[in-house]
Amino acid sequence: MTIECPAPRHEDEVVLLGHGAGGRLTAELLDRLILPATGGGHGPLEDAALLPDHRDLVISTDGFVVSPLFFPGGDIGCLAVHGTVNDLAMRGAQPLALTVSLVIEEGLPLADLRAVMQSLGKAARDVGVPVVTGDTKVVGRGAADKLFVTTTGVGRRHSALHPSAALARPGDAVLLSGPVGLHGTTVLSTREGLGFESDIASDTRPLHRLVAALAPLGPAVHTLRDPTRGGLAAALNEIAHASSVAVEIDERAVPVPGPVASACDLLGLDPLVVANEGCLTAFVAPDAAEDALTALRSLPEGAQAVRVGEVLPDGPAGRVTLRTLVGARRIVDMPLGEQLPRIC
Amino acid sequence: MTIECPAPRHEDEVVLLGHGAGGRLTAELLDRLILPATGGGHGPLEDAALLPDHRDLVISTDGFVVSPLFFPGGDIGCLAVHGTVNDLAMRGAQPLALTVSLVIEEGLPLADLRAVMQSLGKAARDVGVPVVTGDTKVVGRGAADKLFVTTTGVGRRHSALHPSAALARPGDAVLLSGPVGLHGTTVLSTREGLGFESDIASDTRPLHRLVAALAPLGPAVHTLRDPTRGGLAAALNEIAHASSVAVEIDERAVPVPGPVASACDLLGLDPLVVANEGCLTAFVAPDAAEDALTALRSLPEGAQAVRVGEVLPDGPAGRVTLRTLVGARRIVDMPLGEQLPRIC
Known part of the structure; x- marks a missing residue:
């Protein structure tokens, strides 16, 4: 289940597929070439x-x-x-x-x-x-x-809702609006003719209504992110990094549909790094967590919303960990990025 | 000097290069497929x-x-x-x-x-x-x-400047901020190695300062257009069509640099249909024409601004004509569109 992380290849002379995959190579291309040229890069990179x-x-x-x-x-x-x-x-x-x-x-x-x-x-x-x-x-x-x-x-x-990747705080509840892995495995299976495409479908859908449902909670909603390229692993790492916090999620709580798990097993993929196009993760103040879940579940696209983890009260800034089914802890790295080209 | 205009090919089953060239085929693709699907197309198409x-x-x-x-x-x-x-x-x-x-x-x-x-x-x-x-x-x-x-x-x-392709009026002066044909002939010559590329350069430049210089004339500035894909011919046809007016320009007045004319002669192109990326055409009320020319000429990018024609007091709506060097009149058609792919 560990993710291969070779040393970053700063000196590559050409653009690689992984430079566009939303992982560490993408971040490097942005930090080293694109943002310096365009004068951006101040503050966290937001959606x-x-x-x-x-x-x-x-x-x-x-x-x-x-x-x-x-x-x-x-x-x-x-x-x-x-x-x-x-x-x-x-x-x-x-x-x-x-x-x-x-x-x-x-x-x-x-x-x-x-x-x-x-x-x-x-x-x-x-x-x-x-x-x-x-x-x-x-x-x-x-x-x-x-x-x-x-x-x-x-x-x-929304006037009272100003979520940012930099606003996650210790103690926050980490919520997920629905199951992970559907979009990436569907597109990959369809492209390669793997046969899973009859059992699964992309989750592509708009999420603005879920956000409108969260709006009454106002400033208690600290961070929102849709885990697209790079999957939930990339989204959580970006948030942990931008907010300088440690995030821990519970493997048991993360909803992975059966066919997604099967496809990932076959492909050697971690469902946490597979792209989604129809779910969001929300970091909310702990005393607003239940209200936020109720709000998300009030809409069909959030019916399966769950709490998957929390921001640790203390812990190394930028670290994301997973409590596995057997009770161990593993680090969830920022994916390097080359595993799923042209997924979106 | 006439432009070939075969009958429109509505029934083509595939996308053609000309569908992207900014001429009649592009307009057809927009009108028949893209705008109906996306719910647009009310009012003139603006920049x-x-x-x-x-x-x-x-x-x-x-x-x-x-x-x-x-x-x-x-x-x-x-x-x-x-x-x-x-x-x-x-x-x-x-x-x-x-x-x-x-x-x-x-x-x-x-x-x-x-x-x-x-x-x-x-x-x-x-x-x-x-x-x-x-x-x-x-x-x-x-x-x-x-x-x-x-x-x-x-x-x-700008608060007082609301130009639109639909606002050209009979009597308007038609101004041009600089010479035509440089961008298209430069790119084509470079791509094909025609040899003109040492004598010419693209006119790519920002035009917002010229527009700021025109802003004090406010509502006397009826229409602004930068003649990119499809060149001046397409821009004037779009304006004549959107404003339901007849436009006439004077061939002698349209500045065509020598190397552009040579390249166009060799390639069988009309300089009026070649893309520009650094000039604009302005339709202004007749009594504001001199002030507009002065304003344009006050900036380096408008130093060669000239009056090239006028909106006829009466004349068939949507028609663009050229008074040729020998005093004849010819119709300037909307280019069909396939002559210069990937020019911008």
């Missing part, structure tokens, strides 16, 4: 940024390169809406407007493009967010793989 | 959209797939900043925040990525707009061509 001079508004952008375009439970179109809506929601915001930028490979069947755009449009209407503008580029055959979609969203924050 | 509930803010998104990544005068990094800043500027807005989403092909030299990101960061600093958030995806070798960059910008409108 969405505050808009200058308009602190009630947040903005987030996300590129989607999932392969295949269509998979059980969704497609790149609805995924591109949910992913950006959820990044806004993790900053306590409801979506206000969405933009869509397409890069299409010449030769893509128009029927596929239509199906993706209809799914995207339906997902946006279901969320209640207008697609206000977009862009379309076409590149020659072989210069892209079918279709890439970049969505950018602007959201308005 | 940037108003943000719901925040009418002082506009938002624009643009994907950049230019090949090669580096060309005389610029690269995909600064181009991605300028393109989005300029789309905001064409709605009378100054840029407030920028997001950057990368799709990188595995194997891209880190040195190339660094050079692009440094150019992007420098361009953003020069404009004075912060890069507030971003996203990085990596796809396998052969699944993308080196690097695609999508930028999204939010801008704040």
